[in-house]
Amino acid sequence: MPEISAEQVAHLATLARIALTEEEIAHLTTELGQIMQAVEQVNRVATPEVPPTSHPIPMQNVFRADVVTDDVLSPEQALAGAPERDGDRFVVSAILGEEQ
């Protein structure tokens, strides 16, 4: 039976920079636990004979030509949704811990 603890929910919320109250954490712990249990049902039908599927449509080799297109954004467009900017760079809060 898959489970998620209140501590794990709180930890993930911190990583995702989502502020949660104690009540919200308790609520989400219950809800996420139920979702995980629902997904867990897949394990009942997943037998060694059934190959894992990562894509609903059996497709392969979808490639793009190595050519620059007009999808490229201007810095103004790129930064349009930034909560904060410094020149043409995004500003993010202090990083806790070390670099990846």
Added chain:
Amino acid sequence: MARVELMDYEKALELFEPVIGLEVHVELNTETKMFSPAPNPANEKYHGAEPNTLVSPVCLGLPGSLPVVNGDAVEKSISLGLALGCSIAASSRFARKNYFYPDLAKNYQISQYDEPIAFEGSVEVELADGRTFQVPIERAHMEEDAGKLTHVGGATGRIQGAEYSLVDYNRAGVPLVEIVTKPIFGAEADAPELARAYVSTIRDMALSLGISEARMERGNLRCDANVSLRPRGAEQLGIRTETKNVNSFRSIERAVRYEIQRQAAILAKGGTITQETRHWHEDTGTTSPGRPKSDADDYRYFPEPDLVPVVPTTELIESLRAALPEPPAARRRRLKGEWGFTDLEFQDVVNGGLLNEVAATIAEGATPAAARKWWTGELTRLANASETDASGLATPEQVAQLAALVDAGTLTDRLARQVLEGVVAGEGSPQEIVDARGLAVVSDDGALIAAIDQALASQPDVLEKIRDGKVQAAGAVIGAVMKAMQGKADAARVRELVLERAGSGGA
């Protein structure tokens, strides 16, 4: 920081066997990124672009954007896999590596996990003394690079003290191939040199395949070095550390050696090694701990649902295999013969990671001797002084032009060294620097004779000696003339003229 104890290197090798593992990231030089049609800053053409000018919605992980695989990047990855002696996967897929860090806006990196494009290979690596090692390759997989963070504020400017960070997503999505070795046993005291030689071999490979600019100082080629020690006779592997940020050939060698000495000192005292990421500091030649490995390693990999499997056809693989260039170790043996270098001379070139530079300089018209001399001599000296690699200081064209100016008698070696300093400082081509700094040799005999006559007149005793047949006395006059000409004269020509003037009684 507490003082770190290091064990004498020979002593450490007596007590422990070093086992190393290397992860090398190669940035591909495709026109566009791995999963987006934005220009790729790892391609020479787009290097140095202004922040956030090489981004598309995919690079920023904007809602609704979808990645599409760059077909050329896949072909280049397969070529590299084949050059590493790997098998190419009949079917390969991408996976999400989840982590929370703002260098990727999506909160995950698209990488490969259980189905890498290439696996199980072997690379022949040659050490300086000609011995060869087969380095076993575990896998080579495709992934995307992350954006670049600049940490601002804080007492030390180091990341822990940073108040905020600035993000440039130009590098986010650059195609990467990560090459992972199996644990390398048996290198013993040569482990640091082997690590360096291996990365140098990968660089040669990437360059001869034409798949990467492969410049370490730009981060096109990056190395993480895993080091562990086990007591002599022990079966079980020791706990390893992973040193990151090792961005020059010499620092790879130094970092591995440092870790061997550091870990040996801890183990000999009965301590245990902490499994962790460590950061290399070029300035102090030391490593310091980063985050501990254990709890950060839960990346919750799962198959990337936005991408379909890559299933390369046999025809594609075989056509790429047929187009593979000569393997680096074989090429080295061939070039050494062609250039006529001694073992020592060739080692200098190889150890400096300068094989391609020397080859390209010769292709530009320089003699093998001249190409070797400038790269392993003055350029290496300048590189060491600035703690970088010589390969990034000048181009083969510039060095060939310098050699041509020396051959033509326009420059003496001494002047050529000054010109080279100008080249390294970015003042332009050798010819431009000669013109701008007025460094050409004074080839006008009239000006030289005037200076010689003046020097002879002020040193009558020297004149006497020369006339008495004591030719070596001319040295004093030559010195005075060279000084008067500010070094811009060919000493051999000055000597000829001094003897001529003294003999003819011209003074």
